[in-house]
Amino acid sequence: PSVVAIRQDRAGSAKSVAAVGHAAKQMLGRTPGNISAIRPMKDGVIADFYVTEKMLQHFIKQVHDNSVLKPSPRVLVCVPCGSTQVERRAIRESALGAGAREVYLIDEPMAAAIGAGLRVSEPTGSMVVDIGGGTTEVAVISLNGVVYSSSVRIGGDRFDEAIINYVRRNYGSLIGEATAEKIKHEIGSAYPGDTVEEIEVRGRNLAEGVPRSFSLNSNEILEALQEPLTGIVSAVMVALEQCPPELASDISENGMVLTGGGALLRDLDRLLT
Incomplete structure (x- = not known):
């Protein structure tokens, strides 16, 4: 699930990622004041650019956990077929900002058909x-x-x-x-x-x-x-x-x-x- 738990500092600004995915989803409605569980993707498009970037950074780090050098992978992102060019550009820029070397977008139904x-x-x-x-x-x-x-x-x-x-x-x-x-x-x-x-x-x-x-x-x-x-x-x-x-x-x-x-x-x- 696209859920991220963000730990905030005393000023209320985002500080670090506390959890991502299932662990973060279990925190929904149960977080203390300094932690916010956020859904950065809404209706298949980016609702919070900063948190989406942090989520992608977490995924890239998980895949390259044993890497000595800073990872810079090629990333394939599935997007809704009804998403606009502006929404697709936001997804691409978010992935690049998270550390991807190249970003490829594919319509979700095509990716699902290939996977099936x-x-x-x-x-x-x-x-x-x-x-x-x-x-x-x-x-x-x-x-x-x-x-x-x-x-x-x-x-x-x-x-x-x-x-x-x-x-x-x-x-x-x-x-x-x-x-x-x-x-x-x-x-x-x-x-x-x-x-x-x-x-x-x-x-x-x-x-x-x-x-x-x-x-x-x-x-x-x-x-x-x-x-x-x-x-x-x-x-x-x-x-x-x-x-x-x-x-x-x-x-x-x-x-x-x-x-x-x-x-x-x-x-x-x-x-x-």
Whole structure:
């Protein structure tokens, strides 16, 4: 996850990186006053240039941990296919500022298709739906090129926000991002199941200002996720409508590939079929 914990000095200015990735994500909502857990990437693009640069420096240092000389690697960065030239330039400059010698940008769906082992170089249509934290990329690929692509700013983070808003609206309680993510992983589903699952949740009651426990079931979470799921389904439908007939025939025969952390939502494949 693109989360960075920054330790600040007494003046409030950023001082050093305390943690990056999973370790930093566990700190969300739990940090003392001198540490801030920040998401430097928002909806697939840079929201905080300085922290993004620090995050990339951390990744480069991890890869070259045993290097005596200062590392200066070639870096390949995946970017949303809907990102603007300004956003792409910001990503490139951030990577160069972090110490990269050369920076190459590749559209996320193409990188996902190559990683999934699809035959991207052949005259066969392949469809990729990449559901990340901030964006969902839908693309049809053939002959090493992207025939159609679209990017919607809906992803796993929007799923978490939808659950938080549902709990606030229906239970008058506030839960954090970590709790919302736990609910999503344990009982979240994109399609009605045969059984109804429940989970015990603890949150802060907004009226009383004190912690309270309550139960949520899988049907409620399905209802909470309807808005972001509808956006993803609509993006897939538009891609199929815009796809040339021959490539649509290939996709009908071979199916589509779901990638990204958001694609782990249970029964998402059933919803899209």
